[in-house]
Amino acid sequence: MENNQRVNDTVEIDLMELLQVLWSKALIIALVAVMMAVVVFLVEFLAVTPQYTSTTEIIILAKQNQSALTSSDLSMSSQLVKDYVELIRTRTVTEQTIARLNLKNSDGEPMTHEDLLDKMEVTQLTDTRILTIAVEDPDPYLAQSIANTVRDIAAAHIQQVTDVEAVNTVDSANLPTETSSPSLLRDTVIGGAVGFVLACGLILVAHLMDNTIKTSDDVERYLGVSTLGTIPLEDWMPQSRTGRKPAKRTAPRYSGRYSTGMTGGR
Secondary structure (H helix, E strand, O other): OOOHHHHHHHHOOOHHHHHHHHOOOOOHHHHHHHHHHHHHHHHHHHHHOEEEEEEEEEEEOOOOOOOHOOOHHHHHHHHHHHHHHHHHHOOEEEEHHHHHHHHHHOOOOOOOOOHHHEEEEEEEEEOOOOEEEEEEEHHHHHHHHHHHHHHHHHHHHHHHHHOHHHHHHHHOOOOOOOEEEOOOOHHHHHHHHHHHHHHHHHHHHHHHHHHOOEEEEEHHHHHOOOOOOOOOOOOOHHHHHHOOOOOOOOOOOOOOOOOOOOOOOO
């Protein structure tokens, strides 16, 4: 009894058996992956508005004594660039941009500071004093106008607030010709991969949780006893269950006619 209990408490996972289970359900897995990819593609193609991104770059030149330039000055200059990033994102810059371009949100209402920040991203190029201003909008022309306007207003605001020598334009905002989001190909592939993993996971979970006895190996695995022999299913199942046609029965035949001496019957 103790040995049987120990066997029942132990869960053995055969990797080859799991692979065989997945292979036997390969068609279902493929169908789920394809269906998930198609759903993602249709949702993004029909329901998601394409976005265009326009970028512009500026460089900020701080006043400094070149003859006495030290490593601490360079470190301080790098730290100041992070301050400039926050200055570009201030309400002063966004509200002036909204007023100058008369920007509206998707509901037709005047755009707010938060709305413009959601469209705008300001980043610093690594180990440089160059800042990149990227603006995303469904209208590529409007994205370009917003990026250039934010750059011009931010340059004046930075010079007014900080002691910098100049804020120069490195690259004007481009007119985007291709959408930046959504990426139909990438998201479709990701959707298919998610469907594939999900289908495999559900099939494996269902297989591992199924502890019903189907073969003689299952008897030894779950009950801890050996089988003496097996009986083929077709040998004892009724013929109607095995798919075999039942044997034809022939009715008894009578030869000749009834005797004339019989009475009271047929």
